[in-house]
Amino acid sequence: MTESSLRERQKERRRARIYSAAIELFKETGFEATTATEIARASNVSRGTFFNYYPYKEAVLLEYGSEVMERLGEHARARLGAGVTPLEVLLEVWDLLAEENTTERDLFPPLAYEVMNPNPERAKTAYRALPLSGVIEIILQPMHEAGQIRPDMSLARISNLIADTYLMVALRWSAYGTERPLREEMRLALDLLLGGALKRPEMLP
Incomplete structure (x- = not known):
């Protein structure tokens, strides 16, 4: 050596x-x-x-979050490769993330706040370290290729909106709590989002 x-x-x-x-x-x-x-x-x-x-204490949390995102991406690719439908994979990833956030509830708020840091360089670093939208885009790509995603929005924008919604709902849950477990809160949010992300009947061929 x-x-x-x-x-x-x-x-x-x-x-x-x-x-x-x-x-x-x-x-x-x-x-x-x-x-x-x-x-x-x-x-x-x-x-x-x-x-x-x-360089700052929050950078440790970004490394933790990056590891979580890497595990979710590996799970998504493996499940898609095994023939599981994209929507099933999305639910699995959604539930895994909710479980992680529930287990490490105290770590999530400062991690989420870093994504919204007023310092643009730190916010950009956090966004790159926590590519949830990229994981979602991987999952939805087969549906996009099959023409099952509404065509008036890009796949990247839809994925970003879903990721942003997760961030805000999970942050509110972590900070204030609700009567429902985070998993249920996130499933409700995802159901609402997919109702707007999938093609409406009048858009179908």
Whole structure:
């Protein structure tokens, strides 16, 4: 092993240690209450080293969210490849995401707020790290190719609207709660969205 590759592996291990310590602290004491100094101490690095890997505390959450999106994308591709219908796959992904958000309820609000950060560069970074609309577009692509999606809107726009709706409904649920579990809230929202996204009868051939 060369010296440069050894350094890279050491950096990867250090980053993983910082990430794991940060997520554990977020869950134990809450995101807002956790400081960069505490994360650094828990991961046996200096505060400056923490910021070398994560320029701001929310960047740790973006890595967590990116991992979730990657798992959802892999699930969607595998299920579509197995012949499951796109709408069934969309429901599965919707439910998996609702389950993740329910389990990690305290992590979702600061993650969602980062997508809406007034700093455009941070908002753009968050949007790229959390490509839910891209996962939805993958799922709906077969329906688009089959002419089952309304033609007056692009597939990308429909996917973005569905992803944005998930974000807002889940954020409201996480912050305020409702009588329904998040899974039910999201299914209701998806049902409403699909009623507008699928071709209306007068548009059918």
